Amino acid sequence: MSDHDDVCVLLPTMNEAETVARVVADFRDAGFENLLVIDGGSTDETRSIAREAGARVVEQSGRGKGQAVREAVRDHVRAPYVLMADADATYDASDAAAMLDPLLDGEADHVIGNRFADMRPGAMTRLNRIGNRLINLAFRAIHRESYRDILSGYRAFTRESFLRLHLTADGFGIETEMAVECVKNRVSVAVVPITYRERPGGSATNLHPVRDGGVIFLELYRKAKTNNPxxxxxxxxxxxxxxxxxxxxxxxxxxxxxxxxxxxxxxxxxxxxxxxxxxxxxxxxxxxxxxxxxxxxxxxxxxxxxxxxxxxSADGGDDRAIGTEEVADAGRTTGGQDAGPDDVAGRDGRGG
Structure with a gap:
């Protein structure tokens, strides 16, 4: 039996045939047996490779990462804890224990992996790095919280806390929306330093910096309507x-x-x-x-x-009252005559 039977590793995928087997194997080696790959309609061999590697594979009904995450947690995950990561081998499975510790210790209900704590060379382009910094600054200014890396795809959360969030984003805005909803619903959040690696050669990113960055900024501003009017x-x-x-x-x-x-x-x-x-x-x-x-x-x-x-406190008082009545009842003699407390004590002292 695995040490992490109460954790489901969630891997949203879209044309990740080059890396998904490695990611699944890394998490299995780290002690995770419950791995769920939810695929957004890959045109390569992502689904078959993930199954062969030992993951449970589900094809999502809609499109986009946000829709995939919502559908997976709502319909296909039953474990109380969810560890979410990208299937592009940029995240390290050895960081999983640190990500889960705040949840298991009861310190937080949502954990964000901070990629900037240990970002390896080539892991992020200069444009993406600048965009990430600007988005995090905007988030802090608008929503008055500092989560350091709200766009991180490495997350751990309780299923119960996730279902409390009102999430509607379908694409890469899901991470931003999750961060905003955590602030809005006062979900306790912990930030954990993680390692972020360069994508392996041969795998292509599904992220479009300008388009997706614009969507994320719009999402931040739209969510301010109810969180910071x-x-x-x-x-x-x-x-x-x-x-x-x-x-x-x-x-x-x-x-x-x-x-x-x-x-x-x-x-x-x-x-x-x-x-x-x-x-x-x-x-x-x-x-x-x-x-x-x-x-x-x-x-x-x-x-x-x-x-x-x-x-x-009231229940405790009632229990004490009931206990007193029981002692009083015990003080009645057999044969229908009542005995005083001294008689009861005396008989107890004589052994009955």
């Missing part, structure tokens, strides 16, 4: 206000310098400025409502915790 509405309001003021300055300059009036531009400037101020005010109000909502939820949670403690 002041930033979401305030940034749009600031942009509209700045545009309106710039247009107004242009109209004023043209009128004062050349005597030329731009009525249409002036109307647009006033409209943009008013819209921007309204968005700023709405952002402030939405942020106040969001803060009150969080405080209310915290109150409910504290009340629920105090209620559980109170019930435990």
């Amino acid at each position: 002041l930033f979401y509405f305030g940034s749009a309001g600031a942009a509209a206000t700045a545009t309106g003021l710039a247009m107004g300055a242009f109209v004023l300059y043209r009128y004062l310098a050349f005597g030329i009036s731009h009525e249409i531009v002036a109307v647009g400037a006033v409209g943009a400025t008013i819209l921007g101020i309204q968005l700023l005010v709405f952002g402030v109000l939405a942020d106040m409502i969001h803060s009150l909502h969080r405080e209310q939820i915290a109150r409910y949670e504290r009340a629920a915790g105090d209620g559980s403690t109170g019930r435990s």
Whole structure:
């Protein structure tokens, strides 16, 4: 029997025939027997190679990594813990124990592997490295948490905590969305240093830096609507206000310098400025409502915790009362006559 029977290793794949067997073998050598490969419709031999290597293989019903992860955890994983990794051999199976430790010790419900802690030469291009840094900075600014590497594909989490997240991303935005949802739902997160290696020769990446980077930035901004409304509405309001003021300055300059009036531009400037101020005010109000909502939820949670403690104390009191009644009942003599406590003690002392 494996030491990790309560862990499912989840490997989303898409044309990973060059590396999937090596990844499956590495995790099996590390003591993991429950390996699930969920494939997004590979056109190479990924599925057959994964089966031969000893993994359970499922073909996802939709497309994209995000949809694959959601479908796998919801429909095909029954283990309480999930260890998710890419099947491109860039992650090290020897880091699995460190990834799982915070979960098994009860310190966190979601673990992110920090690739920047030990990134090997050639593992990430300069463009990707810059993009990753910018995205992490944006995440910290918008969502006010620092997870160091929110785009890491090496994750460990409890299945229960994953099902609490409201995830909709279908592509590579799934990692970003998971990080945002952890903040929103106050899921405890631990960050663990891991090794990140260069993709083996012959395997091609499915990531498109510009396209997928744009999707990730949009996902960060979209999720700010419910997690940081002041930033979401305030940034749009600031942009509209700045545009309106710039247009107004242009109209004023043209009128004062050349005597030329731009009525249409002036109307647009006033409209943009008013819209921007309204968005700023709405952002402030939405942020106040969001803060009150969080405080209310915290109150409910504290009340629920105090209620559980109170019930435990009450149950203990009832047990003690029941115990007292039993002692009193034991004090009654046989034959229907009641005996006092001293008589009971006396008979006990004489051995009955």
